[in-house]
Amino acid sequence: MPIEFRSGYSNAPCQDEAGEGESNDSLPVFYSKESFSMSNIQAVVVDPTASGRLALREVNSPTPLPNEAIVRVAAISLNRGEVRRSTTAEAGWQPGWDLAGTIETVAADGSGPSQGTRVVGFVRSGGWGELVAVPTNAIAQLPESVSFAQASTLPVAGLTAYHVLKQGGLLLGKSVLVTGASGGVGHFAIQLARLSGAKVAAHIRTPDYEALVKAAGAQAVVLGEDLPLESEHAPYDLVAESVGGKTLSAALGSVAQDGVVVSFGTSGGNEVTFNAQRFYGVSNGARLYALMLFHELKHESASVGLQRLLNLVAAEQLKPHIALEAPWTQVADVAQQLLDRKFVGKAVLHVG
Ligand SMILES: NC(=O)c1ccc[n+]([C@@H]2O[C@H](COP(=O)([O-])OP(=O)(O)OC[C@H]3O[C@@H](n4cnc5c(N)ncnc54)[C@H](OP(=O)(O)O)[C@@H]3O)[C@@H](O)[C@H]2O)c1
Numbered sequence: 605m606p607i608e609f610r611s612g613y614s615n616a617p618c619q620d621e622a623g624e625g626e627s628n629d630s631l632p633v634f635y636s637k638e639s640f641s642m643s644n645i646q647a648v649v650v651d652p653t654a655s656g657r658l659a660l661r662e663v664n665s666p667t668p669l670p671n672e673a674i675v676r677v678a679a680i681s682l683n684r685g686e687v688r689r690s691t692t693a694e695a696g697w698q699p700g701w702d703l704a705g706t707i708e709t710v711a712a713d714g715s716g717p718s719q720g721t722r723v724v725g726f727v728r729s730g731g732w733g734e735l736v737a738v739p740t741n742a743i744a745q746l747p748e749s750v751s752f753a754q755a756s757t758l759p760v761a762g763l764t765a766y767h768v769l770k771q772g773g774l775l776l777g778k779s780v781l782v783t784g785a786s787g788g789v790g791h792f793a794i795q796l797a798r799l800s801g802a803k804v805a806a807h808i809r810t811p812d813y814e815a816l817v818k819a820a821g822a823q824a825v826v827l828g829e830d831l832p833l834e835s836e837h838a839p840y841d842l843v844a845e846s847v848g849g850k851t852l853s854a855a856l857g858s859v860a861q862d863g864v865v866v867s868f869g870t871s872g873g874n875e876v877t878f879n880a881q882r883f884y885g886v887s888n889g890a891r892l893y894a895l896m897l898f899h900e901l902k903h904e905s906a907s908v909g910l911q912r913l914l915n916l917v918a919a920e921q922l923k924p925h926i927a928l929e930a931p932w933t934q935v936a937d938v939a940q941q942l943l944d945r946k947f948v949g950k951a952v953l954h955v956g
Contacts, residue, residue: 612651615916621702626867647733650690650697652804656936663698666730668737673716674709675725675743677955679752680732680932683760683788684871700731704746704755706789708735716740722752724914726759728898728905729870732932734955742901744910747918756916757788757924759906762913765792765844767900768866769800772842776801779839783831783855784846784871785822786948791925793844794820799921805837807851814930814949816925817837833857839887842866857882862889868896908949932956 633776644662651659668674681702690699704724705719717723723745725731725738746755768789772778780797784790786807797804798821806822808814809829817825824837830848833855839860845852848870855865856878883890916922927949930938 634662644850645734646934647698647730647813648700650693650695650800651697653693654936656940658936658939660935663733665735666737668709668711669739670671671715672737672739673707673711673743675703675705675723675736675738676702676708676735677731677736679704680757680953680955681759681761682935682939682942682951682953683924684869684942685760686729687942690939691943699732700729700733700736701726702756702759703727703736703738705736707918711740712923716743722746724755724758724762724910726910728930732935732953732955733902737752741905742910744907744914747914747924750914750917753926753929753952753954754924754934755914756944756952757926758910758913758917761788761950762792762922762924763901763904763906764789764895764897766913768811768895768902769796769842769846769898770900770934771864771866771895775842778841779803779805779837779860780842780844781805781807781826781837781840781855781858782844783807783815783851784869785820786810787818787846787871788950789846789869790844791816791820791949792922794822797821797842797844799916802842805835805840807847816948820923820925830905831855831858837946839863845869847872849876851956852876853878856892858885859883859887859890861873863887864891864892864893866895868894875894898956909956913938926952928952929954 643665647663648658648704649661653789675954686699703759707721724744726742780802782790787807804822805824807815807826833854838858841863843855843865845855845867846869859865923941927947928951932955
C-alpha cells in the first residue's frame with residue numbers, strides 16, 4: 605500500500621525569507637518499497653516523523669514543462685532560508701534550490717544544453733532529488749574545470765551576492781560594507797565586491813572569522829556583535845545587509861550620501877528601529893533597497909548570473925568556500941548543523 609502523505613501537502617502560494625513565491629510543483633506522492641517503479645525517484649522531503657524532519661523518500665519522477673530540462677543531480681547545497689522553512693513546513697514539502705548535475709533529458713522546446721552536458725541549476729523548490737525538472741533559463745553550463753560541488757554552491761548564495769552588488773552600480777573605488785560576512789552570501793559578496801574594484805569592509809561578530817573574510821578580499825574588518833554606528837571605514841556607498849535588527853539600524857546610519865543599503869536577510873532579527881533624522885539629514889539621497897532573489901530573477905534570468913559566476917570560478921577569481929561535504933543521506937544532520945552555525949561556509953551534499 606502507498607504511504608499516504610497527500611493530505612498534509614498544500615499547493616497554496618508560499619512566501620519565505622528567500623523570496624519563494626508560488627510553486628508549480630505537482631503533488632508529491634510517497635510510496636512504500638513494494639510499490640516502487642521506474643517512475644519513482646529518491647528525493648529529500650519533509651517528514652515530521654523523521655529525526656530532523658528531513659529524509660530521503662520515494663516520490664514521483666518529475667514531469668517537465670516544455671521549457672524544462674531534466675537534470676540528473678550529482679550535488680546539492682543547503683541555504684539557511686530553505687532549511688529554516690523545512691523546520692515548520694507541511695509533510696511532503698520538497699525543499700531544494702541549488703543543484704548541479706548532468707542533463708538527462710533535453711527540454712521539449714529545444715532550449716537549453718544538450719544531453720550529457722554538465723550544468724548547475726536553480727529551482728523554486730524540490731531541487732534535492734535524483735532527477736529534477738529545471739527551467740532552461742535557470743541552467744548554466746559548467747566549464748570543464750568547475751566541479752559539481754563548487755557549482756552547487758552558486759545558485760542562491762552566489763546569485764544573491766551578485767544581485768545585491770548590482771544595486772550599487774559601478775563599484776570601482778567605492779566603499780562597500782558586507783554584514784553577515786562569514787555567511788554563505790557574505791563570503792561571495794566580499795569576493796565579488798573586490799573583483800568590482802571596491803574597498804571592502806566585512807562585519808563579523810567573532811574574531812575567529814577574521815582570517816576567512818580577509819582571505820576572501822576584505823581590506824577592513826569591523827568586529828562586534830553589533831555594527832558600530834561610528835567607524836573609521838564608514839560611510840559606505842553600499843551595504844550588503846543580511847543580519848537585520850540593530851545591524852540594519854546601524855547600517856542606515858552609516859550609508860554615504862546617494863548610497864544604498866540592500867536589505868536581504870534578517871539572520872539576527874526582524875524588527876528594526878533607526879534614526880530617521882540621521883538617515884535623511886546626513887545620508888542625503890541614500891536609499892534602502894529590499895532584495896528578494898526571486899524578484900531580481902524576473903528582470904534577469906538566473907542563467908545569466910550563473911554563467912558569469914561559473915566563469916569566475918573557472919578563472920579562479922571566485923572561490924566557493926565549501927566547509928562540509930557529505931552524502932545526501934545525512935541531510936537532516938547537516939541541516940541542523942547549518943541552523944546552529946556549526947560550520948562556516950557552504951555545505952554540499954553528494955547525491956546517489
Ligand atoms: N532575500 C533573499 O532573496 C535571500 C537570499 C539568500 C539569503 N537570504 C538570507 O540572507 C541571510 C544570509 O544568508 P546566508 O546563506 O549567508 O546565511 P548563513 O550562511 O547561515 O550566514 C549567516 C550569517 O549571519 C551572521 N549572523 C549574525 N547574527 C546572526 C544570528 N543571530 N543568527 C545567525 N546568524 C547570524 C552569521 O555570523 P556567524 O558566522 O558569526 O554565525 C553569518 O555571517 C539569511 O538570513 C538568509 O535567509 C535571503
